[in-house]
Amino acid sequence: MIGEESLQDLALKRKSMGLTQADLAAKCLVSVNTIKKWEHRKGTIKKEDILRYAKVLEVDPMQIIDPDHVFKHYSDRRDTETLRRVPTINAITDICMDLEPRRVENMYRFGNGQLEEQNQTKVTYKALEQNVQKYDLKINGVIRSDRDIEFFPENKKHTEEFYGILPDDYGYAMKVRGNHLYPLIRDNQRAFLKRAYAWSLFSGNFVIVKNKKGSFRIMQFRSNHKSIYLLPIDRADEKINEHQKRFLMKPEEEILFVIKLSGY
CATH class of the missing domain: 2.10.109.10 (Umud Fragment, subunit A)
Incomplete structure (x- = not known):
């Protein structure tokens, strides 16, 4: 069981956004009774309901799934603030709009290469073939x-x-x-x-x-x-x-x- 403080998290978040349980139920396409159960961490929540619920509350789905913080959440990443300071996806898109198609493809391959390096991707026959x-x-x-x-x-x-x-x-x-x-x-x-x-x-x-x-x-x-x-x-x-x-x-x-x- 989770502590009483965690039980209040979802309800407090809803109230901080000025939403009633009825408002939230309408946005999540469920009944008010279902919202009451979710806020008390009772019953189960389907994947699509979790995503919709998290989107309405503007929270990381992990805050709903894992209130005790047993697993690492995206917001735990040390580089989250750094990522917020680097060029946004929209800014990168703007740059790509001014590039020749071949150079856009180069940027995409470079990004994939950076991801492979970061993840220390193994060089297998399948990986080579896909490139x-x-x-x-x-x-x-x-x-x-x-x-x-x-x-x-x-x-x-x-x-x-x-x-x-x-x-x-x-x-x-x-x-x-x-x-x-x-x-x-x-x-x-x-x-x-x-x-x-x-x-x-x-x-x-x-x-x-x-x-x-x-x-x-x-x-x-x-x-x-x-x-x-x-x-x-x-x-x-x-x-x-x-x-x-x-x-x-x-x-x-x-x-x-x-x-x-x-x-x-």
Whole structure:
């Protein structure tokens, strides 16, 4: 049995909202006698009645189900106040309304990823299979080698069927021809290019660099916190030392894209 203080909770809540038992009964689609039983914690309440009752009283259903607080309630969460200060669902919706459909999908996948990480979701075959989707992917160019990179003009771009996971915020999808970049990229694989920004580069990233002549090259971005290096693909595994000074990034070179591979 619950204490007398808990017995009064529901009645006090009703009265604080200016409702009589008859008013509440009408809103909950039950009899006044049923409301009396509920307020005295007698009888049973169906799931749909609990939800309707809690909605009318503007309380967490757990306050009705578990007045003794045997189980944790949503309101017990330490981060409840923090959640109230973060952008609301409406604010997130407003942002999505201004985004391109592909970027909205990226936000959704990012949110799902955050939830999986928070819940420490196990990576099983079923989980992997559920993430695979079919896309009509626009191909923006072709990569034949680290020095042979072609960006198609608008009239040459085409779409191909793609099954897998698209990286977030990619800008271009490139088709790879040949195994000159193996094991980084295999023949017939898609390489996704993400616009490079100074704040988002990490040592070890493979990038597309534009030189003063306007030609493109795939290189590895490396940093030892003193100097910035752009290493050729065939030197990517080497440690930074005095012999690599010739690979120091030159003022006229520009890093355009970071290469991201598709998810399985």
